[in-house]
Amino acid sequence: xxxxxxxxxxxxxxxxxxxxxxxxxxxxxxxxxxxxxxxxxxxxxxxxxxxxxxxxxxxxxxxxxxxxxxxxxxxxxxxxxxxxxxxxxxxxxxxxxxxxxxxxxxxxxxxxxxxxxxxxxxxxxxxxxxxxxxxxxxxxxxxxxxxxxxxxxxxxxxxxxxxxxxxxxxxxxxxxxxxxxxxxxxxxxxxxxxxxxxxxxxxxxxxxxxxxxxxxxxxxxxxxxxxxxxxx
Amino acid sequence: xxxxxxxxxxxxxxxxxxxxxxxxxxxxxxxxxxxxxxxxxxxxxxxxxxxxxxxxxxxxxxxxxxxxxxxxxxxxxxxxxxxxxxxxxxxxxxxxxxxxxxxxxxxxxxxxxxxxxxxxxxxxxxxxxxxxxxxxxxxxxxxxxxxxxxxxxxxxxxxxxxxxxxxxxxxxxxxxxxxxxxxxxxxxxxxxxxxxxxxxxxxxxxxxxxxxxxxxxxxxxxxxxxxxxxxxxxxxxxxxxxxxxxxxxxxxxxxxxxxxxxxxxxxxxxxxxxxxxxxxxxxx
Numbered sequence: 001x002x003x004x005x006x007x008x009x010x011x012x013x014x015x016x017x018x019x020x021x022x023x024x025x026x027x028x029x030x031x032x033x034x035x036x037x038x039x040x041x042x043x044x045x046x047x048x049x050x051x052x053x054x055x056x057x058x059x060x061x062x063x064x065x066x067x068x069x070x071x072x073x074x075x076x077x078x079x080x081x082x083x084x085x086x087x088x089x090x091x092x093x094x095x096x097x098x099x100x101x102x103x104x105x106x107x108x109x110x111x112x113x114x115x116x117x118x119x120x121x122x123x124x125x126x127x128x129x130x131x132x133x134x135x136x137x138x139x140x141x142x143x144x145x146x147x148x149x150x151x152x153x154x155x156x157x158x159x160x161x162x163x164x165x166x167x168x169x170x171x172x173x174x175x176x177x178x179x180x181x182x183x184x185x186x187x188x189x190x191x192x193x194x195x196x197x198x199x200x201x202x203x204x205x206x207x208x209x210x211x212x213x214x215x216x217x218x219x220x221x222x223x224x225x226x227x228x229x230x231x232x
Numbered sequence: 233x234x235x236x237x238x239x240x241x242x243x244x245x246x247x248x249x250x251x252x253x254x255x256x257x258x259x260x261x262x263x264x265x266x267x268x269x270x271x272x273x274x275x276x277x278x279x280x281x282x283x284x285x286x287x288x289x290x291x292x293x294x295x296x297x298x299x300x301x302x303x304x305x306x307x308x309x310x311x312x313x314x315x316x317x318x319x320x321x322x323x324x325x326x327x328x329x330x331x332x333x334x335x336x337x338x339x340x341x342x343x344x345x346x347x348x349x350x351x352x353x354x355x356x357x358x359x360x361x362x363x364x365x366x367x368x369x370x371x372x373x374x375x376x377x378x379x380x381x382x383x384x385x386x387x388x389x390x391x392x393x394x395x396x397x398x399x400x401x402x403x404x405x406x407x408x409x410x411x412x413x414x415x416x417x418x419x420x421x422x423x424x425x426x427x428x429x430x431x432x433x434x435x436x437x438x439x440x441x442x443x444x445x446x447x448x449x450x451x452x453x454x455x456x457x458x459x460x461x462x463x464x465x466x467x468x469x470x471x472x473x474x475x476x477x478x479x480x481x482x483x484x485x486x487x488x489x490x491x492x493x494x495x496x497x498x499x500x501x502x503x504x505x506x507x508x509x510x511x512x513x514x515x516x
Contacts (some may be wrong), residue, residue: 086318086320087318087319087320087474087476087477088318088319088320088474092476093476095272095476097320098274098303098305179303179304179305180306181303181304181305182288182291182304184301184303194282196420196421197279197283197417197418197419197420197421198283198285198420198442198443199283199420199423199424199442199443199445199446199447201446
């Protein structure tokens with residue numbers, strides 16, 4: 001328990017003293033996670049809408065794979081991406097292994113299925129009668145989509161939050177494809193693993209408090225957006 | 233209005249992310265203006281060199297002197313050597329001479345140089361239930377196996393794990409059973425498991441010294457035997473076998489590691505904090 005207080009003290013100390021390395025690591029974590037979730041949203045949202053609203057051949061199979069993808073262990077995602085990015089692998093010429101870009105790729109891979117599947121669920125639950133009514137009122141396709149997005153706003157933001165939770169908590173893939181390189185691909189989760197293996201539990205705890213704070217702030221912002229009272 | 237709110241929210245979110253991208257771009261540009269873009273090389277090395285903090289001292293020195301960005305991948309020696317044979321790394325800094333020899337003989341690594349050593353030690357619970365001591369590691373392992381004293385193994389094909397397995401083979405014992413625990417983790421974590429489970433564990437001295445502050449249930453029980461020397465070698469991956477290798481910087485790194493100035497730094501590393509050197513210089 002003493003360690004816990006020690007860790008909290010250290011975290012505050014790190015933040016107040018403006019420890020450059022900790023700041024850089026936190027900043028990179030934030031950047032990598034936000035870019036990943038942005039891409040996941042940009043791809044997953046339209047894909048989820050498509051899967052939720054339309055019916056086509058192979059839809060169920062695709063949905064099955066996406067749902068399996070929700071449970072894709074990050075280390076597996078990391079392993080696949082590592083093999084693709086190896087110098088001897090198919091994308092070896094890009095020399096992207098051990099870069100933040102590789103981490104972003106892995107995080108998109110693990111968060112995209114979550115965003116897609118949850119969005120799809122939300123759109124599939126839309127009442128048929130409402131769809132009919134919107135049509136009857138003469139809405140264009142774009143207008144219909146806008147109304148539906150508004151209707152499912154809460155669920156969409158929940159999907160984004162779930163995806164964000166995945167990427168900020170992720171460590172296995174980031175370790176593998178990023179390599180935890182100081183000043184380059186070291187993010188909060190991988191540095192926590194490293195500090196634990198170094199036996200620096202106080203620093204690891206301090207970093208964990210910083211990580212939790214970051215996660216809390218982002219999630220709070222998204223929750224605020226989600227729960228905002230509808231004035232109209 | 234509701235529609236607009238959602239859009240504004242999404243827009244703000246994207247702006248946040250884009251500003252994040254923008255910032256790093258300007259930083260990169262500023263760095264570029266100062267000097268030429270540094271080249272980058274991958275160093276595959278063992279966890280002990282990173283966990284002891286030695287690389288935190290050496291790598292910045294090397295980077296500064298040569299305008300190189302070193303990507304240090306700290307893994308077990310087995311994995312580091314495998315990265316070498318696949319051409320995924322440019323230089324290797326490892327400690328399993330027998331396995332290294334195979335890689336050098338296969339032509340995957342060249343410019344093979346001895347750098348430094350420290351030693352392996354057997355660490356065990358303070359009350360020492362198997363009553364092992366002295367400097368004869370083979371005898372100690374026999375005693376541990378006879379007493380079925382809890383033994384914690386790395387089990388991760390690292391240099392230390394290879395050494396441990398070599399000792400079991402030399403003692404003609406096949407370690408198996410409840411008393412033999414394989415963690416599959418790095419040295420630091422394995423030591424912590426040993427401390428919790430009150431087991432014996434073979435470790436390199438550097439990691440032990442760096443971590444002993446957390447390991448107050450353990451003590452050194454066997455040390456000093458000539459079999460327990462832990463030798464580190466540096467080498468570069470053969471560019472003739474693997475065409476994407478950055479051999480220029482890898483060669484510089486090998487030269488840097490055996491340079492007398494670097495050797496002084498290695499010799500003095502940790503002296504202040506632990507009262508003894510973690511690594512001893514040992515070039516050919």
